[in-house]
Amino acid sequence: MNLVQDPWLPFRLRNGSERVLPMTAICDPNVIDFALPRADFQGAAYQFAIGLLQTVFAPDDKYLWHDIYEQAPEPEVLQQAFDKAAHAFCATGDGPLFMQDFDELDAAKPTTVAGLLIEAPGANGLKLNTDHFIKRGIGSVMSLEMANIALFTLQINAPSGGQGHRTGLRGGGPLTTLVLPQHSNSSLWQKLWLNVINRDKWRYEDPDLHSGLVFPWLAKTKSSDKKGTEIYASDIHPLHMFWAMPRRICLEVQQGEAICQITGKLAMQTVTEYRTQNFGGNYSGSWQHPLTPYKWNPKKPEEEHLSAKGQQGGITYKIWDALTLTSNENGQQCAQVVNHYYSLCEGFADIQSQVPRLWVFGYDMDNMKARGWYSVSFPLFSVSTEQQEEILNEVKSLQKLAADSLWQCRTQIKTAWFDKPGDAKGDMSFIDLAFWQRSEAAFYNAVQHLIGNAVQGDPYLVATQANTWLKALRNTATDLFDEYALSELGSERSMAKRIKARQLLTGWLYGGKDIKTFIANHKIEQLKEVV
Amino acid sequence: MDDHSKKVVLRWWQSMMSPPAQLSSLHIQPAPTSYKAQLKRCESADDAMLTDGFRALWLNLSDEIINQDNSRNIECWATIAAVLVHVKSESKNKLAVAAGKKGEGDKSVVSELRFSQLQNAKTPEDFLRRLRRVVQQVKGDVSAVDLAIDIQKWFSEYGQLRPRKADKRISVQWAMDYYRAASGKRK
Numbered sequence: 001m002n003l004v005q006d007p008w009l010p011f012r013l014r015n016g017s018e019r020v021l022p023m024t025a026i027c028d029p030n031v032i033d034f035a036l037p038r039a040d041f042q043g044a045a046y047q048f049a050i051g052l053l054q055t056v057f058a059p060d061d062k063y064l065w066h067d068i069y070e071q072a073p074e075p076e077v078l079q080q081a082f083d084k085a086a087h088a089f090c091a092t093g094d095g096p097l098f099m100q101d102f103d104e105l106d107a108a109k110p111t112t113v114a115g116l117l118i119e120a121p122g123a124n125g126l127k128l129n130t131d132h133f134i135k136r137g138i139g140s141v142m143s144l145e146m147a148n149i150a151l152f153t154l155q156i157n158a159p160s161g162g163q164g165h166r167t168g169l170r171g172g173g174p175l176t177t178l179v180l181p182q183h184s185n186s187s188l189w190q191k192l193w194l195n196v197i198n199r200d201k202w203r204y205e206d207p208d209l210h211s212g213l214v215f216p217w218l219a220k221t222k223s224s225d226k227k228g229t230e231i232y233a234s235d236i237h238p239l240h241m242f243w244a245m246p247r248r249i250c251l252e253v254q255q256g257e258a259i260c261q262i263t264g265k266l267a268m269q270t271v272t273e274y275r276t277q278n279f280g281g282n283y284s285g286s287w288q289h290p291l292t293p294y295k296w297n298p299k300k301p302e303e304e305h306l307s308a309k310g311q312q313g314g315i316t317y318k319i320w321d322a323l324t325l326t327s328n329e330n331g332q333q334c335a336q337v338v339n340h341y342y343s344l345c346e347g348f349a350d351i352q353s354q355v356p357r358l359w360v361f362g363y364d365m366d367n368m369k370a371r372g373w374y375s376v377s378f379p380l381f382s383v384s385t386e387q388q389e390e391i392l393n394e395v396k397s398l399q400k401l402a403a404d405s406l407w408q409c410r411t412q413i414k415t416a417w418f419d420k421p422g423d424a425k426g427d428m429s430f431i432d433l434a435f436w437q438r439s440e441a442a443f444y445n446a447v448q449h450l451i452g453n454a455v456q457g458d459p460y461l462v463a464t465q466a467n468t469w470l471k472a473l474r475n476t477a478t479d480l481f482d483e484y485a486l487s488e489l490g491s492e493r494s495m496a497k498r499i500k501a502r503q504l505l506t507g508w509l510y511g512g513k514d515i516k517t518f519i520a521n522h523k524i525e526q527l528k529e530v531v
Numbered sequence: 532m533d534d535h536s537k538k539v540v541l542r543w544w545q546s547m548m549s550p551p552a553q554l555s556s557l558h559i560q561p562a563p564t565s566y567k568a569q570l571k572r573c574e575s576a577d578d579a580m581l582t583d584g585f586r587a588l589w590l591n592l593s594d595e596i597i598n599q600d601n602s603r604n605i606e607c608w609a610t611i612a613a614v615l616v617h618v619k620s621e622s623k624n625k626l627a628v629a630a631g632k633k634g635e636g637d638k639s640v641v642s643e644l645r646f647s648q649l650q651n652a653k654t655p656e657d658f659l660r661r662l663r664r665v666v667q668q669v670k671g672d673v674s675a676v677d678l679a680i681d682i683q684k685w686f687s688e689y690g691q692l693r694p695r696k697a698d699k700r701i702s703v704q705w706a707m708d709y710y711r712a713a714s715g716k717r718k
Contacts, residue, residue, distance in 0.1 A: 482697030486703050487697060489650055489703065493643075495650065495710075496710060498706070499709075499711075500714075503714070
């Protein structure tokens with residue numbers, strides 16, 4: 001089976017049906033999405049297709065980019081481009097196989113194919129019998145197609161997996177940000193093409209598609225069992241970032257009918273075991289993966305840049321700025337595809353009469369353990385590069401006010417609940433999550449005003465807009481407090497405590513230092529509000 | 532509570548409590564003193580329903596209220612009648628504010644314990660008894676109409692779904708008023 005010639009991935013069509021089609025189906029206007037049975041596979045399918053297009057079909061400049069966005073290529077044209085790299089996308093055969101080690105790894109002991117799934121319990125979990133929420137035995141038989149997408153998913157997300165089991169190029173469980181059209185029924189082509197960068201914006205040498213510098217499985221793995229074997233960005237071709245291979249894996253393919261446990265469908269070729277060896281490619285230093293935002297210490301820019309990761313507590317507008325804006329002063333950089341979108345042309349959003357959105361997804365990993373999978377859509381505003389620093393500072397001040405309000409709210413809820421709130425243990429992050437989610441709409445409204453004002457030349461909120469934001473924060477904080485701390489009043493002792501805590505909260509929300517500064521900075525008229 | 536009902540409550544209460552001179556200027560017929568005496572002696576809302584004083588209030592309410600097919604409704608109005616006879620003067624004070632204010636010395640007029648017992652009253656009988664005690668403790672110096680509104684709120688929450696927002700609930704409002712008054716801050 002060849003991954004760029006034969007049908008292997010399921011697609012969703014405009015009429016709602018699902019079909020397994022070859023990769024060229026991505027240019028069919030009737031295809032609107034992938035239809036993988038798992039969220040992480042779905043994200044991997046997007047990255048596979050985007051990586052493939054960037055590798056063999058990248059446009060020369062933004063004009064060509066536009067033409068191809070408007071008019072998807074013919075399948076034959078696309079197939080021709082794919083064929084150039086077909087030798088690197090074999091899933092079966094005698095030559096090098098996609099994302100599998102160049103060596104046979106005969107010495108390694110076979111393990112169950114479920115190990116490719118990131119949330120599957122590991123060997124230690126099985127030994128200690130700690131597979132509580134996700135039991136052993138999931139996905140122990142996979143069709144060859146699903147095993148391949150699972151393999152790719154693992155290679156791009158790989159968490160640290162014990163000695164010498166290397167993390168992916170972007171670290172374990174990175175966030176991926178993709179620019180998507182506003183409407184979910186846009187063609188898959190447009191969804192993918194928004195994330196392909198023209199080569200005028202991203203300059204690199206023409207890739208040698210037969211080289212291990214682009215597709216690492218075409219050459220012997222650079223083993224990392226000794227010091228000094230790290231792979232740095234300067235060692236390889238930039239396109240390698242889409243195809244990084246930190247894990248050394250060989251799938252054992254079996255012929256014969258079996259039910260694939262991922263899809264629940266009958267498969268003719270299946271995988272139940274694979275061989276793996278540690279000390280695969282050890283990616284080190286700073287990278288600029290086109291689909292992921294990075295952060296660094298602005299005082300020491302030469303230090304390693306860190307990719308954004310999924311974090312406990314979910315993905316909220318708290319980190320919206322880090323995903324969408326770039327600022328050297330603050331040491332943050334949004335994904336290259338987002339930058340590319342900004343640079344496309346000033347009027348892209350107007351021409352399309354729709355504003356693209358940003359799809360953010362990724363695992364939340366605690367070392368090897370997957371805590372969860374996040375998938376969120378954020379608004380994406382058109383911001384010119386020059387204005388980003390100014391706008392960012394204002395956005396950060398809005399976020400800070402929200403974070404401070406949340407801190408007060410959470411502290412007072414704890415004061416209302418506990419005798420010694422300082423000693424109270426436990427996960428209170430549900431309060432945070434509720435706060436971020438409820439104030440989200442108000443935040444994006446404020447940001448929209450901010451950017452609108454910036455276009456007029458004044459990147460600040462006017463008094464009424466600032467007041468709306470402030471009111472939204474006050475309401476969110478008091479509502480949350482009332483729900484959590486006043487739903488029962490209890491005895492006279494706890495009642496007094498609860499009411500006192502509420503007075504402290506409203507006292508801060510109306511007269512706290514930060515609030516007063518915000519009011520003064522934005523010249524909000526002091527209305528006599530009843531506390 | 533609608534405006535008509537508020538007016539009815541106020542005039543009814545005035546007819547029993549205000550001096551005759553003031554009543555004639557308001558064109559209110561003074562009520563017989565027996566109304567007040569009977570209502571004060573009632574131990575429950577059921578007793579109150581049988582009194583002439585309650586009848587004088589009830590029959591003046593709008594048909595909408597009287598014809599409601601809901602036994603809680605008449606119980607609520609009987610409780611209002613039985614509590615309001617303990618309100619002595621025309622005042623603007625809210626009950627919980629009056630209860631929370633510092634009396635002589637450092638303590639609130641109504642102790643926190645007694646106030647929380649009112650808050651936690653589980654049945655209409657219990658509520659009536661505790662509410663009367665609190666009204667007596669503040670020497671009847673509260674607004675009759677506001678008190679009637681509070682009682683109606685209590686009944687509408689009793690046995691029904693509570694308002695979604697905590698600060699719309701009567702017990703939470705009372706607690707906030709009480710402790711704000713107790714901490715010496717003026718609203």
